[in-house]
Amino acid sequence: MKIYRKSLLTLISILSLLVLFLPGAAKAQQSGITRTDLQRHDISVAGYEAIQVRVDFKPGIEFGLHAHFGEEIIYVLEGILEYDIEGNPPVKLKAGDVFFVPAGKYHSAKNIGNNNAAELATYIVEKGKQILVMKEQDHSKNKL
16 A cells, blocks of 8 residues: 555656646657756755756757746756847857856757767746746747
8 A cells, every 4th residue: 555655656746747847848859858857956045946957959959938937047068059138149059158047038958069069057937937948939928
């Protein structure tokens, strides 16, 4: 009975995470981007949590304009990535470089190298909200 209960709780936890990540993850998997959830923890600021995700990009692949309900701290693990935050010039980063994306700022990331690229993304975001929101053509539809 204990094994059944533990398995059921594990299944519920996995399904809960899928609900949060599915829209972004489904698009990412189809476009040559793989997101690997690493950890998620409550932090000392009420209503916020820290989430770490490894994001792998195939050569030439871009993750389009999107925003988060909190800050994103990026560490480039491998390859060369170009980040574009709306209103700023693009920034090219290589393995070992870091990047900060302010809350609510639409941004994109593209692998501009000939090999795979990867980043470690750490999000400090509001609990219970989507991890990301894609920007649509109509700018009025996806405001944070």
